[in-house]
Each structure stands twice: as C-alpha cells, then as structure tokens.
Amino acid sequence: TEACLAAIEAAGVLGAVVHKTPEIALERARAADARLAAGEAPSMCGIPVGIKDLFCTEGVASQAGSKILEGFLPPYESTVSGQLKDAGAVMLGKLNMDEFAMGSSNETSVYGNAVNPWRAGNSEAALTPGGSSGGSAAAVAADLCLAATGTDTGGSIRQPAALTGIVGLKPTYGRCSRWGIIAFASSLDQAGPMTKTVRDAAIMGAVMMGHDPKDSTSADLPVPDFEAMLTGDIRGKVIGIPREYRMDGMPQEIETLWSEGAEMLRDAGAKLRDISLPHTKYALPAYYVIAPAEASSNLARYDGVRYGYRAPLSQGDGVTEMYEKTRAEGFGPEVRRRVMVGTYVLSAGFYDAYYNRARKVRALIKRDFEEVFDAGIDAILTPATPSAAFELGREISDPVEMYLNDVFTVTVNLAGLPGIAVPTGLDRQGLPLGLQLIGRPWEEGDLLNTAYALE
Numbered sequence: 001t002e003a004c005l006a007a008i009e010a011a012g013v014l015g016a017v018v019h020k021t022p023e024i025a026l027e028r029a030r031a032a033d034a035r036l037a038a039g040e041a042p043s044m045c046g047i048p049v050g051i052k053d054l055f056c057t058e059g060v061a062s063q064a065g066s067k068i069l070e071g072f073l074p075p076y077e078s079t080v081s082g083q084l085k086d087a088g089a090v091m092l093g094k095l096n097m098d099e100f101a102m103g104s105s106n107e108t109s110v111y112g113n114a115v116n117p118w119r120a121g122n123s124e125a126a127l128t129p130g131g132s133s134g135g136s137a138a139a140v141a142a143d144l145c146l147a148a149t150g151t152d153t154g155g156s157i158r159q160p161a162a163l164t165g166i167v168g169l170k171p172t173y174g175r176c177s178r179w180g181i182i183a184f185a186s187s188l189d190q191a192g193p194m195t196k197t198v199r200d201a202a203i204m205g206a207v208m209m210g211h212d213p214k215d216s217t218s219a220d221l222p223v224p225d226f227e228a229m230l231t232g233d234i235r236g237k238v239i240g241i242p243r244e245y246r247m248d249g250m251p252q253e254i255e256t257l258w259s260e261g262a263e264m265l266r267d268a269g270a271k272l273r274d275i276s277l278p279h280t281k282y283a284l285p286a287y288y289v290i291a292p293a294e295a296s297s298n299l300a301r302y303d304g305v306r307y308g309y310r311a312p313l314s315q316g317d318g319v320t321e322m323y324e325k326t327r328a329e330g331f332g333p334e335v336r337r338r339v340m341v342g343t344y345v346l347s348a349g350f351y352d353a354y355y356n357r358a359r360k361v362r363a364l365i366k367r368d369f370e371e372v373f374d375a376g377i378d379a380i381l382t383p384a385t386p387s388a389a390f391e392l393g394r395e396i397s398d399p400v401e402m403y404l405n406d407v408f409t410v411t412v413n414l415a416g417l418p419g420i421a422v423p424t425g426l427d428r429q430g431l432p433l434g435l436q437l438i439g440r441p442w443e444e445g446d447l448l449n450t451a452y453a454l455e
C-alpha cells in the first residue's frame with residue numbers, strides 16, 4: 001500500500017487518480033495486516049486497488065467525472081466496492097473516467113483526461129488510455145495499484161484494457177450488483193475487474209460478483225471459484241470467428257493478431273469455426289439510441305436540489321431557472337448531447353421510429369448470439385478495438401469517429417453477455433493490442449479459462 005501511494009504521488013502527470021484516499025488506504029492496510037495475523041485470509045486481503053469514480057464510496061467524493069456531482073459525498077458504499085472492502089482490498093483512491101462513463105478516451109472528464117503510460121516508438125505525443133474507465137486502465141498499467149474496478153456499458157472496461165495492455169472482464173449483465181454505481185444506461189451497465197493478469201481477474205471478479213437484493217436485475221446464482229477453473233485446458237472447446245468483425249480499413253496488424261490468437265487457441269486444442277452474427281452492423285446505431293435514451297432518464301435526477309452542484313442564481317430566478325442553469329453548467333458537452341439525443345428518441349412522435357426500433361434490433365443481435373451458442377460454439381474470438389491507442393485530442397471533436405471505437409464491444413452489452421479483453425501483442429510502434437473473447441451467459445469461469453490459454 002505504501003509503495004502504491006508513493007507511485008501515485010510520483011505519477012501525478014498521468015491524471016489517473018482524481019481523489020486520493022491515503023488515510024483510508026493505510027487504515028485498511030493495517031486492518032488487513034491484523035486479519036492476516038489473526039489467521040483470516042480473505043482473497044483480496046491487503047491488495048491495493050483503485051475504484052472508478054462512478055462507484056459511490058461512503059464519505060469519499062464520487063463524481064462520475066462530472067461537475068454536477070461536485071461536493072457529493074455519498075452516505076453509502078456501492079455493493080461492489082463494499083464487497084471488495086469486505087474481502088480485504090485496500091482502496092487507494094478514486095480513478096478518472098469520462099463524464100458519466102460517456103466516452104472512449106477519458107477526455108470528457110471534468111478533471112481533464114488521464115494519460116496512457118505507453119508511448120508510440122520515440123514519439124512524445126500523449127496517447128489516450130481509452131475510456132470510459134481510462135483512469136482505471138492507466139493506473140493498473142502504470143503500477144499505481146494492483147487492480148481497479150471498471151464499468152462497461154458499451155466497452156468501457158474492455159477498450160481501455162486493450163489500449164493499455166491489461167486484462168478487462170465485463171461479466172454477464174446481472175452478475176455484479178449495480179447498487180450504488182452511478183447509473184448511465186441501466187440495461188447495459190455492468191461492473192468488472194481491470195487487472196494485470198487473467199488470474200487476477202478471476203480472483204477479483206469473484207469478489208465483485210454475487211446476488212444483491214438491492215438490485216432487482218442482480219442474478220441469484222452462485223459464483224464459482226473462477227481461479228480454480230484456470231487449468232488452461234481448452235481441448236475440445238469450439239471457438240467461433242465471426243466474419244462480420246472483419247472490417248474494411250482495419251489495420252493489418254489487428255487482422256494478424258486475430259489470426260495468431262485463433263492459432264494459439266487451436267494449438268491449445270480448441271476447434272475453430274467460422275460463424276456469422278448477421279446483425280452486427282446495426283449494433284452501434286442501436287446502442288447510440290438505447291444508451292442515450294436510458295441516460296436521459298437516469299440523469300434527470302441531477303437538478304441542483306438533491307446532489308452536488310447548484311448554479312449560482314440571479315434575483316427573480318425560480319425553480320425552472322435553477323434546473324436549467326444547473327444542468328447547463330453542470331454537464332459537459334458530450335453528456336448534454338446524449339441527454340438531447342435520448343430525449344428526442346423517447347419523445348412521443350419518434351419513440352416508435354427510433355427507440356422501439358433499436359430495441360427490436362437489440363433482440364435480433366441477442367438472437368444472433370443465441371443461435372451460435374446453440375450450434376455448439378463455446379466462445380467467440382474478435383479484436384477488442386479497431387486500433388491501438390490514439391493521440392489525445394485527435395477524435396474528441398468528432399463524436400461519430402469516437403463512437404466507432406466501440407464497434408467490437410457494444411454487441412456484448414446489447415446481448416448481456418460476458419466479454420473479456422486480453423492483451424495479446426504489440427503493434428509496430430510498440431503499443432499494446434488486445435483480443436476479445438465473448439462467452440455464454442453466466443459462464444465467466446469458462447471464459448476466463450479460455451482467456452488464460454490466450455494470455
């Protein structure tokens with residue numbers, strides 16, 4: 001814990017840790033020592049971790065990367081961060097992220113962006129760590145903590161993990177409680193571990209998962225001992241290679257990495273099958289209707305009354321002016337864009353044309369996956385991202401270009417499936433690239449074991 005706290009002080013320029021909690025960390029580290037001395041050894045006892053700013057942590061600033069939650073100190077702990085605490089994990093601080101988890105580069109954060117600890121060749125240019133869990137990815141990759149929590153609505157665990165050379169697991173929707181995690185799009189949001197290795201993801205993932213009566217979508221299913229399932233034996237497993245993920249303009253290096261990953265799984269005894277997920281091309285547009293729709297509803301609660309920031313008012317301003325000024329000043333441009341898009345697609349005249357249609361497309365995407373799993377596919381191998389880490393400042397002015405970063409990850413959220421990003425190589429500039437494995441619902445153990453064979 002002391003070494004991590006020192007590393008955080010030394011790495012200020014990375015912008016990964018936005019609220020430091022050294023007193024809490026040292027107190028928990030001492031408590032962990034006492035538990036170990038008493039012969040108790042919960043699975044994360046004394047392990048220093050960072051917590052994404054989206055998780056409510058009792059008495060500790062939890063701003064979701066937004067000005068509108070300035071000064072908000074939650075009186076409660078999210079279920080997931082509470083489970084980590086109970087398992088002995090030591091919270092070092094809160095980690096940077098895109099505002100309300102909307103973004104793929106960490107650049108929509110009110111704190112300013114986090115920086116990727118990797119550099120391209122000899123270049124000085126600062127690169128994005130990805131987003132929205134960019135601070136988590138940067139912190140783990142730069143050894144500021146041993147692991148971090150992330151959340152993934154459309155790729156926010158897997159994409160930053162891939163761009164920083166770490167492992168990121170998005171569990172099946174319903175595996176981790178959403179209680180106390182600031183909501184973005186409730187039917188898609190899912191927490192998960194961001195770690196250096198697949199084994200760490202197995203250990204931390206098991207702690208983060210589990211039934212919680214406080215979240216009605218949380219699954220009442222036992223959480224297996226994932227670590228014990230890491231045998232590396234994948235003989236007889238059938239891995240699907242979906243042809244729709246072969247995109248025009250995708251860098252050759254990613255194609256190569258993908259084939260090499262497939263070969264590696266075959267060498268380990270798996271069988272490869274070409275598969276088709278025909279509705280893949282509609283995933284991104286459907287996601288960018290559904291996610292903003294849910295966000296516009298979830299974010300309605302930030303009104304200047306209940307949490308955080310309230311805009312200064314002028315004489316004569318009433319409650320409407322307070323709402324308007326608070327929301328105009330408190331939300332950044334990407335969040336305002338999503339609220340406007342979401343409100344529009346839910347409005348009476350357009351609901352059927354956009355929101356309902358997107359929901360139908362979502363059902364078709366889910367069915368594509370069900371069909372391949374029914375046909376005997378155990379896991380699906382795809383690239384995690386369409387490119388390596390890009391320069392900060394390059395895509396932020398073009399929302400559509402930014403949205404394309406999620407092209408390989410959003411399908412998994414729409415279908416509610418588990419997905420994992422595994423670092424598998426470097427591009428010719430020396431930047432990390434990752435592959436994604438997609439698994440059957442609730443079979444994170446199998447998925448982790450396949451990822452273990454790929455690592």
Ligand code: GLN
Pocket residue numbers: 101102103104131132151152153154155156157184291406
């Ligand atoms: N980049 C996607 C978005 O901006 C996904 C974000 C996420 O998974 N939280 O919506």
